[in-house]
Amino acid sequence: MPRALAARWYSDHDQYQNERRVIWGSEWLMFGVTAELSRPGHYVADEIAGYPLLVVVDPQGELRGFHNVCPHRAGVIQWPGCGQTGNLVCRYHGWAFSWDGSLKSARDFGDSPTPDDHSLRPIRVETWGPLVFVNLDENAPALASTLGSLDTAVRQHAFTDFAYGRRLVRTLECNWKTYVDNYLEGYHVPLLHPLLNSAVDMKTYSVEVPDDTYCIHRAGQVEGSASAGVWVFRYPNLAINVYSDGMNVERIVPLSSTRTAVVYDYFAQDVSEEKIQSMVEMSNITLDEDQTIAELVQRNLDAGVYEAGPLSPRHENALAWFQGRIRQSTGAR
Numbered sequence: 001m002p003r004a005l006a007a008r009w010y011s012d013h014d015q016y017q018n019e020r021r022v023i024w025g026s027e028w029l030m031f032g033v034t035a036e037l038s039r040p041g042h043y044v045a046d047e048i049a050g051y052p053l054l055v056v057v058d059p060q061g062e063l064r065g066f067h068n069v070c071p072h073r074a075g076v077i078q079w080p081g082c083g084q085t086g087n088l089v090c091r092y093h094g095w096a097f098s099w100d101g102s103l104k105s106a107r108d109f110g111d112s113p114t115p116d117d118h119s120l121r122p123i124r125v126e127t128w129g130p131l132v133f134v135n136l137d138e139n140a141p142a143l144a145s146t147l148g149s150l151d152t153a154v155r156q157h158a159f160t161d162f163a164y165g166r167r168l169v170r171t172l173e174c175n176w177k178t179y180v181d182n183y184l185e186g187y188h189v190p191l192l193h194p195l196l197n198s199a200v201d202m203k204t205y206s207v208e209v210p211d212d213t214y215c216i217h218r219a220g221q222v223e224g225s226a227s228a229g230v231w232v233f234r235y236p237n238l239a240i241n242v243y244s245d246g247m248n249v250e251r252i253v254p255l256s257s258t259r260t261a262v263v264y265d266y267f268a269q270d271v272s273e274e275k276i277q278s279m280v281e282m283s284n285i286t287l288d289e290d291q292t293i294a295e296l297v298q299r300n301l302d303a304g305v306y307e308a309g310p311l312s313p314r315h316e317n318a319l320a321w322f323q324g325r326i327r328q329s330t331g332a333r
Ligand code: FES
Pocket: 070, 071, 072, 073, 074, 075, 076, 090, 091, 092, 093, 094, 095
């Protein structure tokens, strides 16, 4: 019988540093939405697992990505946030870079440094439907080649037809894996989510793992339920909850070994204030319940009285898969 990851892997500093390198430094990560990177000059400067990143649309309309770290003395090329820019100029001492990242000029420096030695470090950027992904590994395979059957699975549910509505961010006092573990099973639904439980036929609830990159929740829906749809998790940081008239996309962002931000982007057919507000309120009920348990579980993992429990073969198969990937890439037990 598979066992859960041992408690220490949910707070250990060395484990977190290892995950930064072998997971967050090498996988395709959801970074944002195309709606905020649609015109030349649009940029987003954000951090994932301690990597400050910059994605910008160049004058030709191409997405470019860099570590938001200047080669001079580690200044920032853009302040964290999003907006419009006409160039790549470091905010600290004003070194200017071409759109390919090479150094154009080192402001008032004296003898100029060799441009080749002082470029911005590029990252890969690609899109899938309305979502923008980055990969810090320059040699990673193309995003499309890693999507497998996930692409078909979500496109059946109008994934690309919705307009962008609103973003909400939650900061959770737990390790990122504690949040993901909770997302990966419906075992807790009857106890923690009374409203969701009344909308879903839990006797038919199952989670399948079609390949090594994602899992998909399936359940018979109570007729007329607003929850009818599909929920998927793609390793390591993306969850998509698609309903008949909208979707909520979750981006999981480790802030440290014990803190995690979850960014929720809401899309809908009808993005009126009223519609988006009702989607947000509806999902907040479930998200509040999940946040409460994830933070309490984290405290219990840290208490020193729990080691590693058994995983239900009926309900927790996706945890076995997810934790298997963590073990495989990091050596955790
Ligand atoms: S740190 Fe960027 S110009 Fe100095």
